Amino acid sequence: MRVLVADDSTVMRRIVVRTLRQAGIEPDEVLEAADGQQAYETVLNDAPDLVLSDWNMPNMTGIESLRAIRAAGSDVTFGFVTSEGSEEMRATAAEAGAAFLIAKPFTPESFRETIEPFIA
Amino acid sequence: MTESTLPSAAELSEIATEVWSSFLDDALVEVEHPADGSLASDRTIGWVSISGDWAGHLYVTTSGAGAREIASNMFQLDAGEIGDSEIADAIGEIANMVGGSVKGMVGGEVVLSLPQVVLNAGTLISPEAHQRVRVSGSWHGEPVEFAVWEREVDRVGEHA
Numbered sequence: 001m002r003v004l005v006a007d008d009s010t011v012m013r014r015i016v017v018r019t020l021r022q023a024g025i026e027p028d029e030v031l032e033a034a035d036g037q038q039a040y041e042t043v044l045n046d047a048p049d050l051v052l053s054d055w056n057m058p059n060m061t062g063i064e065s066l067r068a069i070r071a072a073g074s075d076v077t078f079g080f081v082t083s084e085g086s087e088e089m090r091a092t093a094a095e096a097g098a099a100f101l102i103a104k105p106f107t108p109e110s111f112r113e114t115i116e117p118f119i120a
Numbered sequence: 121m122t123e124s125t126l127p128s129a130a131e132l133s134e135i136a137t138e139v140w141s142s143f144l145d146d147a148l149v150e151v152e153h154p155a156d157g158s159l160a161s162d163r164t165i166g167w168v169s170i171s172g173d174w175a176g177h178l179y180v181t182t183s184g185a186g187a188r189e190i191a192s193n194m195f196q197l198d199a200g201e202i203g204d205s206e207i208a209d210a211i212g213e214i215a216n217m218v219g220g221s222v223k224g225m226v227g228g229e230v231v232l233s234l235p236q237v238v239l240n241a242g243t244l245i246s247p248e249a250h251q252r253v254r255v256s257g258s259w260h261g262e263p264v265e266f267a268v269w270e271r272e273v274d275r276v277g278e279h280a
Contacts, residue, residue, distance in 0.1 A: 008234070009213040011194045011206070015143055018196075056216070056232055083220025084232065104217045105142030 001119060002046070003027040006039035006053040006062065007081070012104075016052055016081055022108035025115060036060030040068045043076055050119060055082035055089070063096055070097045077118050081106065124174035124226040126252055126268060133255045135221045136266045139214060140259070144193045148257045148264060163241040166211035168219035173228030175271040176249060178219035180211060184240065186262030187211055208237040222268060248272045 003020065005013045013032050020027065031048055033039040037060040039053055051069075055062040066078050077099050082089075085103030093101050100114050127135065133150050140148040164187035167179045182190065191210035192199045212235030223232050246269050253268040 009209050009216070011191070011210045012213050014195060056220075056234065058234060083217045084223060085220075086224050104220065105139045107142060 001025075001027050001050060002029045002031065002048045004031040004033060004039060004042050004046070004048040004051045004053075006033040006036065006042075006051065006057070006065070008034050008054065008057045010034075012054070019106065019108050019111050020052075020115075023111040023115070024108075025111070025119065036062055036065030036068075039065045040072075043069050043074055044072055047074075048076060050115075051076055051078040052081050052115075053078065055080055055084060063092060066093075066096045066098060079115065079118070124228055126270070127222055127225050129253055129255055131225070132218075132222070132253050132266055132268065133257075135218055136255060136257065139217045143214075144190065144259070146260065148259045151256050151258045151263075153254065153256045154263065161242055163244070164207065164211055164237065164239050165241045165244060166208075166215035166235055166237040168215050168235050169233040170219065170223050170226065170230050171233070172230035174226040174230055176226075176252070177246060177269045177271070178215060178222050179244070179265075179267045179269065180215045180218060181244070181263075181265045181267070182211070183262050186259065186264060187239070189260050189262060190214070190264075204239060207239065211235075212237045218266060246271075 005016050007013045017030050031042055033042050035057045053062040079099050080093050080101040083104045090101050099118050102114050137148050162184045163181050165181045167177050169177050187207045188199055188202050191202045191207045194210045195206055216235045249269040249271040251267050252270045255266045257264045
């Protein structure tokens with residue numbers, strides 16, 4: 001499985017990958033993006049199996065990136081990992097085609113419970 | 121406009137300690153506010169701003185040594201491998217996570233800024249904003265403080 005982790009924070013990208021492994025989810029390859037624009041381009045060019053994306057990023061936000069990805073015809077499994085987890089944001093994410101939203105701070109257990117159903 | 125509710129000191133402490141326990145080793149211990157201004161110089165300050173129906177800032181402040189230790193712990197790198205960019209990244213992300221939770225509590229139509237970080241800061245002055253909630257903590261012997269400041273919203277237009 002190839003996973004794209006999109007977050008403008010380098011340390012958070014590391015923590016997300018570390019938490020994936022602690023959750024027992026071992027990617028074959030990890031791709032990284034530092035903003036929504038990079039995430040969009042990486043999805044189109046490298047076709048990952050799963051995208052874990054922050055919401056609030058420079059250049060292009062996570063939700064803008066997701067909408068662009070869907071508009072380009074990709075149905076990649078896309079989930080948010082973000083510091084904001086209001087019901088309104090969850091609804092907006094789902095409407096745009098997100099599979100899930102994990103709020104920061106998170107745990108390996110919350111990663112496993114939320115992500116595993118989408119990678120089986 | 122929706123009525124906004126600020127977190128209490130206990131709620132801000134709970135948010136901060138949850139972030140801490142998720143991403144750093146060892147607990148953040150809440151302490152009494154230092155009376156001697158132990159964070160008076162060589163501060164590292166990270167913040168995010170919230171704007172909209174409620175406007176203000178969430179600040180996280182620690183010592184220079186504390187900031188380096190936090191970054192080292194989050195990156196899981198030796199302190200000698202930590203530079204200014206790693207410190208800014210780590211402190212900014214903590215401000216982002218705590219600020220995101222505060223944003224959810226104040227409610228209404230609000231947006232969260234990207235984090236900003238200042239190293240080697242002396243005095244923090246935020247014009248047109250007032251500190252409303254503050255929590256002081258200690259981690260690995262270094263001070264760590266979280267504060268919510270509320271900004272006075274420009275009302276000039278209402279009197280036009």
